Amino acid sequence: MPKPLLNAGLKIHRLQNQRRIAYSLIERSRTLLKPGSAFTRELHELFRKQGKFGSKDRRLYRELIYTYLRYQPWLESSYANQDAFMDKLICLSAPTDEIQSLYPTLQDRKPLEIPADQRFLSLDRDVADLELLLPPWFSSHTERAPTAKSLLTLVTRPPLWLRIQKDPKEDLLERLKANATPAQAAQIARHPLVPDCIHAPADFPLANHPSFLAGDVEIQDISSQILLHLLKDAPKGHWLDACAGAGGKTLQLANLLKPYGKVTAYDKRSSALRELQSRAKRSGLPNISVLDQRPTTGAYDGVLVDAPCSGSGTWRRHPYLMRQTSEETIFDYAKTQLAILKSYAPLVADGGILVYSTCSLSRHENEAVQEKFLADYPDFRHQPLSPRFGYEDKGRGITVYPEDHNGDGLYVATFRKTN
Numbered sequence: 001m002p003k004p005l006l007n008a009g010l011k012i013h014r015l016q017n018q019r020r021i022a023y024s025l026i027e028r029s030r031t032l033l034k035p036g037s038a039f040t041r042e043l044h045e046l047f048r049k050q051g052k053f054g055s056k057d058r059r060l061y062r063e064l065i066y067t068y069l070r071y072q073p074w075l076e077s078s079y080a081n082q083d084a085f086m087d088k089l090i091c092l093s094a095p096t097d098e099i100q101s102l103y104p105t106l107q108d109r110k111p112l113e114i115p116a117d118q119r120f121l122s123l124d125r126d127v128a129d130l131e132l133l134l135p136p137w138f139s140s141h142t143e144r145a146p147t148a149k150s151l152l153t154l155v156t157r158p159p160l161w162l163r164i165q166k167d168p169k170e171d172l173l174e175r176l177k178a179n180a181t182p183a184q185a186a187q188i189a190r191h192p193l194v195p196d197c198i199h200a201p202a203d204f205p206l207a208n209h210p211s212f213l214a215g216d217v218e219i220q221d222i223s224s225q226i227l228l229h230l231l232k233d234a235p236k237g238h239w240l241d242a243c244a245g246a247g248g249k250t251l252q253l254a255n256l257l258k259p260y261g262k263v264t265a266y267d268k269r270s271s272a273l274r275e276l277q278s279r280a281k282r283s284g285l286p287n288i289s290v291l292d293q294r295p296t297t298g299a300y301d302g303v304l305v306d307a308p309c310s311g312s313g314t315w316r317r318h319p320y321l322m323r324q325t326s327e328e329t330i331f332d333y334a335k336t337q338l339a340i341l342k343s344y345a346p347l348v349a350d351g352g353i354l355v356y357s358t359c360s361l362s363r364h365e366n367e368a369v370q371e372k373f374l375a376d377y378p379d380f381r382h383q384p385l386s387p388r389f390g391y392e393d394k395g396r397g398i399t400v401y402p403e404d405h406n407g408d409g410l411y412v413a414t415f416r417k418t419n
Contacts (some may be wrong), residue, residue: 015105018057019086021050022064029065032320035329039320059203060098067093069319070155073133074123083107091122094157096203117156127151137327138312141362143399153403154316157202159187161222161407164196165215165251165283172216176200179209193389194405197225215282220248222407223313223400227357228252230385230398230412237301241265242344244290247276249306254285261301262287266294299349307337309358309365313409316402334364341373345380350419354380356397357412366411367396373415380415 025046032042043065047053053061068075071092078085087106093099094116114121120130130151131139139146164172176198177185184201191197198217206212206219228235228249235257241250244265254263265280265288267273273290280288310333315322341356348354356373358365374382385393391400397413 012104015102018060018102019090019105020082022061022089023082023086025061026065026068029068033323035324035326037324039324040318056098059096060101063093063096063099064089066157066319069323070316071120071133072323074120074125088123092119094119117152120155130155133322135322135325135327138362141312141330141364143363143367144401147403150401150403153406156316158221158317158402158407159202160200160204160206161220161225162198162200162206162217163220163225163248163252164198165218165255168196168216172211173198175211176204176209176217180204191222194222194225195229197222213282215279215284218248218251218279218283220252221317222405223359223402223410224248224408225252226389226400226405227410227412228256229388230391231353231355231414232383232386233353235302236261239263239302239304240295240298240300240344240347241304241306242295242347243267243304243306243308243340244276245269245272245306247272247279249304250276250288251279251283251285253304254280254283254288257287258285262289264289264291264295264300266291268294295347298347300347300352301349302353302355303344303348304355304357305341305344306357307340309333309337309360310362311359312361313359313400313402313411317408330360330362330364333360334369337365337369338372341369342376345373345377345417348380348417350417352417353383354415354417355412356415357410359408359410361399361401361409361411366399366413370397370413370415377415379418381418383414383416385412385414 028046029043032039047058047061068089075085075088078088090099090102090106127148131146133154173188173190177188180188184204187199187201189199191199211217235253238261239253239257241253241263244250244267247265250263250265257263265276267276273292277290280290310325310330311318311321312325337358345354356370360366374380382395385391385398391398397411399411400409402409
């Protein structure tokens, strides 16, 4: 008879140990919030040093750390009291299986029947209070004032958005669902408006899925997928993806340019280029070339400048950026973005198109940069974007907000080079 009691005691001891590990990781992650710190890389290193973390452990601790970052202003007052702090944090976290496993350690031992996007109710907070989680300068930077919907979106993790990379077989969705739990499978579906876009839950295990390894699907946020569909004219000819990163838009652009067009890609980060080359090989697309040196000559039919930015459009996915970014950071990025845009303008052929985009929601990185560019380059004129998806370009580009499609936020503007 004593054995079940012993097992229960061991289980509680293990769960309490998980709470202590989580608190320790959060304490160390607080030192990674300096502007410019490579948070995700350093967090990965923290996990690696633990030595015995499995996939469930990483999911648990990442959820707790990211929840802390989302709600940091509301949690600081209780941080010194470890038990009270961890109780609040567990209550605020999305009720994943890993988080729910910690419920027996809560003071009242009761599961929380609160929707994932309203966990703040456990702190007796209101939706309007969520604006207090944002940096105080942020609202003055955006073209759209915060709403209940946008604030609720901010405190939830976005879903996993996929793009069909290769011509899909009829059973693609069924193949994806075959590797999912019933709850995950119920959320896997093609988007009704965005071509080749598939919605999957955030915790869907894609990394080792045969359809992903074969290059049938790629991870690409829905807003990123929308960007190229907002161009007034379909891409054609030879394009340069000047700040290609890991190549999500490169692959999509290469697909759109088939069968006669091609895309050349470059990024100053060697690690991103290696990932891009791997993804390009997996895709089987023959119309992608990757440069290891920044191009200084050429006449491209289109140049895409997806410039480095503050990333405020990705704060729900990367909440550490919300804590790392200052208003001065925004203005520094704006200077860099304008310089990058100007440096690639000479590579646009006469009559060609220059596309400027960021994943920022700040007008100082977006509309202000495009206005300064047009003022300095009279041989370019603003070209309105397509009215697809209900957006209207009034001469200053288009901002896609996270709440619009349950993804990231981004800005895009296009310029035509006159002959």
